[in-house]
Amino acid sequence: MKLTDVQKHLNAKYLCLDGSDPEISCCMAADMMSDVLAYAEAGALLITGLISSQSVRTADVSDAAAVIYIRGKRPDEKTIKLAEDLNLPLLTTDECMFDACGVLYKAGLKGVC
Amino acid sequence: MGEDTLYQKTFTITGSDFDKAGEVSTQIKAILKAAGLDSTVIRRVASASFEAEMNVVIHADRGKIDFELTPTAIVLTIDDEGPGIEDLELAMKEGYSTASDDMREMGFGAGMGLPNIKKSSDDFHLESEVGKGTTLRITIKHDEQ
Ligand SMILES: Nc1ncnc2c1ncn2[C@@H]1O[C@H](COP(=O)(O)OP(=O)(O)O)[C@@H](O)[C@H]1O
Numbered sequence: 001m002k003l004t005d006v007q008k009h010l011n012a013k014y015l016c017l018d019g020s021d022p023e024i025s026c027c028m029a030a031d032m033m034s035d036v037l038a039y040a041e042a043g044a045l046l047i048t049g050l051i052s053s054q055s056v057r058t059a060d061v062s063d064a065a066a067v068i069y070i071r072g073k074r075p076d077e078k079t080i081k082l083a084e085d086l087n088l089p090l091l092t093t094d095e096c097m098f099d100a101c102g103v104l105y106k107a108g109l110k111g112v113c
Numbered sequence: 114m115g116e117d118t119l120y121q122k123t124f125t126i127t128g129s130d131f132d133k134a135g136e137v138s139t140q141i142k143a144i145l146k147a148a149g150l151d152s153t154v155i156r157r158v159a160s161a162s163f164e165a166e167m168n169v170v171i172h173a174d175r176g177k178i179d180f181e182l183t184p185t186a187i188v189l190t191i192d193d194e195g196p197g198i199e200d201l202e203l204a205m206k207e208g209y210s211t212a213s214d215d216m217r218e219m220g221f222g223a224g225m226g227l228p229n230i231k232k233s234s235d236d237f238h239l240e241s242e243v244g245k246g247t248t249l250r251i252t253i254k255h256d257e258q
């Protein structure tokens with residue numbers, strides 16, 4: 001699945017849009033960044049309610065393809081700028097964590113475990 | 114700098130500076146990419162470095178990360194001035210954390226940092242003096258993939 005497909009499935013908005021439309025290989029839903037750092041696989045979509053700059057740093061360090069924030073959350077401008085510098089696409093959806101994961105699972109994506 | 118050091122660089126970290134927290138690990142990742150290392154190794158090093166960097170930002174006053182690349186391994190030495198760790202065995206336990214709720218809100222404080230660093234390292238050495246600081250030295254091999 002492409003990131004643009006994720007955007008459509010979750011009716012999401014882009015906060016930071018990189019030139020490419022990355023392939024999403026799997027998903028990781030977490031608010032604890034240590035979990036992401038320990039288990040993430042390259043090309044994963046990070047689904048999180050954590051909007052601190054650490055969400056972007058963590059995604060970058062673990063080679064995530066993109067980050068999507070749930071419940072319409074948005075990180076501050078500084079964090080969005082950081083994502084731009086790191087070429088990391090950011091999205092936000094109004095769905096809650098459970099529904100966002102459910103929709104993507106139904107669409108064929110699997111978790112990292 | 115050892116006889117077979119290919120590259121060495123020292124970075125500084127400032128305690129409680131959450132804006133910059135993670136910058137060093139981003140730089141280390143870029144260096145490893147430029148050195149042409151395997152992406153799995155890069156991810157392991159960057160993740161371990163990030164957890165260690167966050168530990169200095171969260172738990173200590175200031176610190177340094179010394180990065181060393183040899184033909185066979187990456188050696189990171191994270192040295193800080195801070196409160197130190199009283200009980201190393203307890204600190205290594207999965208889930209043990211003294212981080213505040215504020216830290217938890219930033220996504221850290223799961224008490225998985227040190228155990229995860231240890232898991233991803235080929236060699237792990239933690240030393241601390243209460244009231245002075247903490248030194249963590251980890252080696253990750255890169256020649257076996
Ligand atoms: N550099 C450090 N200086 C002082 N204490 C530390 C340091 N690193 C870790 N600790 C102590 O060890 C505990 C466990 O660390 P860690 O496994 O990384 O979990 P966390 O950082 O999520 O609390 C910390 O909560 C803290 O009490």
Ligand SMILES: [Mg+2]
Pocket residue numbers: 164167168221222224225226227
């Ligand atoms: Mg930690």
